[in-house]
Amino acid sequence: MLIMEMDKDQIIQKVMSELQKQNETQAAPAGCIDVKKCGMTEFVGTAAGDTIGLVIPNVDETLQGRLEIDKKYRSLGIVGSRTGAGPHAVAADEAVKASNAELLKLELPRDCKGGPGHGVYLIFGAEEVSDARRAVEITLKSLETTFGEIFVNDAGHLEAQYTARASHVLNKFFNAPLGRAWGFVGVSPAAIGVVASDAMLKSANVEVVLHASPAYFTSHSNEFMLFITGDSGAVKQAVIRGKEVALKLLGAMGEPPTPCGKPYLY
Amino acid sequence: MLIMEMDKDQIIQKVMSELQKQNETQAAPAGCIDVKKCGMTEFVGTAAGDTIGLVIPNVDETLQGRLEIDKKYRSLGIVGSRTGAGPHAVAADEAVKASNAELLKLELPRDCKGGPGHGVYLIFGAEEVSDARRAVEITLKSLETTFGEIFVNDAGHLEAQYTARASHVLNKFFNAPLGRAWGFVGVSPAAIGVVASDAMLKSANVEVVLHASPAYFTSHSNEFMLFITGDSGAVKQAVIRGKEVALKLLGAMGEPPTPCGKPYLY
Amino acid sequence: MLIMEMDKDQIIQKVMSELQKQNETQAAPAGCIDVKKCGMTEFVGTAAGDTIGLVIPNVDETLQGRLEIDKKYRSLGIVGSRTGAGPHAVAADEAVKASNAELLKLELPRDCKGGPGHGVYLIFGAEEVSDARRAVEITLKSLETTFGEIFVNDAGHLEAQYTARASHVLNKFFNAPLGRAWGFVGVSPAAIGVVASDAMLKSANVEVVLHASPAYFTSHSNEFMLFITGDSGAVKQAVIRGKEVALKLLGAMGEPPTPCGKPYLY
Numbered sequence: 001m002l003i004m005e006m007d008k009d010q011i012i013q014k015v016m017s018e019l020q021k022q023n024e025t026q027a028a029p030a031g032c033i034d035v036k037k038c039g040m041t042e043f044v045g046t047a048a049g050d051t052i053g054l055v056i057p058n059v060d061e062t063l064q065g066r067l068e069i070d071k072k073y074r075s076l077g078i079v080g081s082r083t084g085a086g087p088h089a090v091a092a093d094e095a096v097k098a099s100n101a102e103l104l105k106l107e108l109p110r111d112c113k114g115g116p117g118h119g120v121y122l123i124f125g126a127e128e129v130s131d132a133r134r135a136v137e138i139t140l141k142s143l144e145t146t147f148g149e150i151f152v153n154d155a156g157h158l159e160a161q162y163t164a165r166a167s168h169v170l171n172k173f174f175n176a177p178l179g180r181a182w183g184f185v186g187v188s189p190a191a192i193g194v195v196a197s198d199a200m201l202k203s204a205n206v207e208v209v210l211h212a213s214p215a216y217f218t219s220h221s222n223e224f225m226l227f228i229t230g231d232s233g234a235v236k237q238a239v240i241r242g243k244e245v246a247l248k249l250l251g252a253m254g255e256p257p258t259p260c261g262k263p264y265l266y
Numbered sequence: 267m268l269i270m271e272m273d274k275d276q277i278i279q280k281v282m283s284e285l286q287k288q289n290e291t292q293a294a295p296a297g298c299i300d301v302k303k304c305g306m307t308e309f310v311g312t313a314a315g316d317t318i319g320l321v322i323p324n325v326d327e328t329l330q331g332r333l334e335i336d337k338k339y340r341s342l343g344i345v346g347s348r349t350g351a352g353p354h355a356v357a358a359d360e361a362v363k364a365s366n367a368e369l370l371k372l373e374l375p376r377d378c379k380g381g382p383g384h385g386v387y388l389i390f391g392a393e394e395v396s397d398a399r400r401a402v403e404i405t406l407k408s409l410e411t412t413f414g415e416i417f418v419n420d421a422g423h424l425e426a427q428y429t430a431r432a433s434h435v436l437n438k439f440f441n442a443p444l445g446r447a448w449g450f451v452g453v454s455p456a457a458i459g460v461v462a463s464d465a466m467l468k469s470a471n472v473e474v475v476l477h478a479s480p481a482y483f484t485s486h487s488n489e490f491m492l493f494i495t496g497d498s499g500a501v502k503q504a505v506i507r508g509k510e511v512a513l514k515l516l517g518a519m520g521e522p523p524t525p526c527g528k529p530y531l532y
Numbered sequence: 533m534l535i536m537e538m539d540k541d542q543i544i545q546k547v548m549s550e551l552q553k554q555n556e557t558q559a560a561p562a563g564c565i566d567v568k569k570c571g572m573t574e575f576v577g578t579a580a581g582d583t584i585g586l587v588i589p590n591v592d593e594t595l596q597g598r599l600e601i602d603k604k605y606r607s608l609g610i611v612g613s614r615t616g617a618g619p620h621a622v623a624a625d626e627a628v629k630a631s632n633a634e635l636l637k638l639e640l641p642r643d644c645k646g647g648p649g650h651g652v653y654l655i656f657g658a659e660e661v662s663d664a665r666r667a668v669e670i671t672l673k674s675l676e677t678t679f680g681e682i683f684v685n686d687a688g689h690l691e692a693q694y695t696a697r698a699s700h701v702l703n704k705f706f707n708a709p710l711g712r713a714w715g716f717v718g719v720s721p722a723a724i725g726v727v728a729s730d731a732m733l734k735s736a737n738v739e740v741v742l743h744a745s746p747a748y749f750t751s752h753s754n755e756f757m758l759f760i761t762g763d764s765g766a767v768k769q770a771v772i773r774g775k776e777v778a779l780k781l782l783g784a785m786g787e788p789p790t791p792c793g794k795p796y797l798y
Contacts, residue, residue: 052457
């Protein structure tokens with residue numbers, strides 16, 4: 001009977017680990033990096049957060065007109081995801097620094113795969129297809145870094161991002177002064193974000209360029225976000241302080257939040 | 267010990283299949299078609315997508331005024347669902363063709379039961395309760411067809427709809443010219459919908475009457491949709507092409523998408 | 533072999549109950565009422581619906597300006613949740629009755645942890661930190677009552693709230709006449725809410741002060757809500773009637789809805 005007990009425990013353990021595996025697979029689908037497998041030349045790749053990267057070499061003129069895209073941008077790079085948005089904004093900012101593409105659209109669906117945040121839909125425009133493709137490739141690659149600062153538990157999530165030198169994407173869509181340091185912290189439930197923002201502003205001499213809440217500058221996500229600029233050291237210090245406060249308070253609601261990748265801010 | 271191993275596998279299999287059954291039950295609750303069971307004469311029936319059909323024979327005047335409904339519509343037919351919206355729009359269009367009811371309201375909650383799409387809330391008005399009830403009944407019945415063109419996988423979904431002759435619902439709410447062919451493709455994540463739309467417009471000579479994206483004409487769903495008109499053959503060809511492209515790209519993000527019913531477009 | 537069969541069933545049962553326990557843990561995280569555990573003096577407590585209560589004793593002036601908060605409110609009480617909103621509005625109304633705090637903000641994220649409703653983000657302002665803290669404490673405490681009138685099943689949910697004497701929160705944000713009885717019923721899917729509202733207005737002599745639907749006065753939640761005032765007996769009777777109708781129709785879509793606490797209306 002002792003052996004039977006052990007067997008039972010082993011069986012239960014095996015079932016639980018199988019379910020665990022299923023959950024992990026759902027969270028991070030394998031994706032298809034092999035273009036031949038998809039049979040679509042428009043497919044560039046996939047990344048964390050159910051992100052897909054696509055390219056249209058020569059866009060249909062009617063569609064171009066509908067989307068109010070300047071005729072000179074014949075080639076479009078398109079990135080979409082079910083979760084995120086902050087990681088994609090910073091990644092797209094890196095992409096425009098290193099390619100001849102411009103970010104034309106950035107929209108925030110209220111998605112997050114059932115979670116309290118967004119997801120993203122963005123379009124790069126370029127005159128050459130190689131530039132559009134390169135912008136998408138850099139974005140997908142940069143997500144490996146930027147997703148590292150998303151922390152999640154059952155009660156909510158927090159996100160921190162920082163760049164020493166903001167480029168056109170963060171300037172156009174998130175009020176960052178061009179070429180200066182920029183950072184932000186966003187937290188769900190939104191209430192925690194207010195306390196984190198207060199701590200950020202008390203921790204360093206920084207300037208606020210934007211804030212967001214469920215009824216303001218979000219698509220009704222359950223988040224409060226503060227976007228700041230200033231000297232690079234001060235911005236980084238404030239972002240790290242906001243993250244610290246948010247992690248503690250989220251931890252008071254549930255399990256300690258875990259990062260979706262390798263954190264880059266400390 | 268060999269037998270023990272077999273037993274273990276059997277047990278694990280049984281647990282997994284039991285969980286599977288639970289999930290299926292959640293996805294498609296049995297519903298109550300039997301009015302007596304509900305004890306409410308207002309109840310008409312249920313359908314796919316957590317859809318319920320209801321009728322108010324003689325609406326309260328205060329409520330009628332609040333909803334800005336013309337006084338001549340004493341009877342209301344009401345349909346609501348947790349997922350869908352496209353299937354309901356086309357089904358309601360069939361309903362107004364075959365009944366003396368008019369569609370007064372069609373609103374898009376951002377719901378989709380945790381998914382990236384909508385759900386629907388719509389109201390028919392009629393002078394006689396039999397007409398309101400008939401409009402709801404036809405809508406529920408037509409959903410059996412229209413839900414067949416919703417395909418889902420873990421990464422997102424795609425929807426295609428087509429009618430050879432649009433009536434007042436599609437005209438009023440989705441810009442379809444009365445009596446002409448009309449179709450649309452909607453995809454989540456939205457990024458894939460842009461590439462599908464480009465392929466649609468390159469595949470046939472059709473005219474765009476509307477498009478939608480997370481920040482435009484949706485309730486912040488994570489979808490890009492293209493609505494088209496033209497000759498019936500061309501519209502159908504374009505819709506099928508858009509569906510084909512979307513299925514391939516969604517398949518590149520996860521498992522092959524599966525339809526929620528029997529597809530009617532091929 | 534008979535014993536083996538029994539063992540199998542026991543094992544399966546144990547696995548299922550373990551999974552059940554996991555789900556329950558997810559639905560109601562233990563929370564951290566012990567400030568020392570969080571190490572944050574800003575933390576006040578947690579409550580049902582993934583609610584957190586927080587206090588900022590002396591808010592940063594830049595943040596105060598950003599949020600357009602009057603300079604006299606140096607201390608902020610902040611409450612946020614992933615689900616609810618109605619329970620929090622009524623609870624906050626109790627809080628302002630019993631403290632020297634005012635409700636400055638109440639925003640509705642479209643969250644509901646994957647469900648069809650909202651969640652909340654609200655801010656109390658006070659001149660003294662003790663008043664801000666007390667407002668948050670009363671709100672958290674009152675949620676024990678107000679969450680009792682949220683009923684949920686797999687197809688949707690319904691909510692009923694009632695107060696004999698509305699104060700400043702319900703007056704400012706939900707059109708309640710000061711000092712008079714006020715109540716509301718909200719149902720998802722929205723279609724059911726229309727039928728429940730019709731029944732409410734036919735059951736008693738009450739006055740409508742507000743209604744909400746997916747495209748009107750919600751953040752695109754899948755709900756229809758009716759807010760009423762009048763004599764206390766009539767308001768209570770109408771709310772109970774609306775709840776009764778909604779429970780029956782929701783029950784026609786799935787399992788009988790279960791309350792999230794102890795109902796207080798009957």
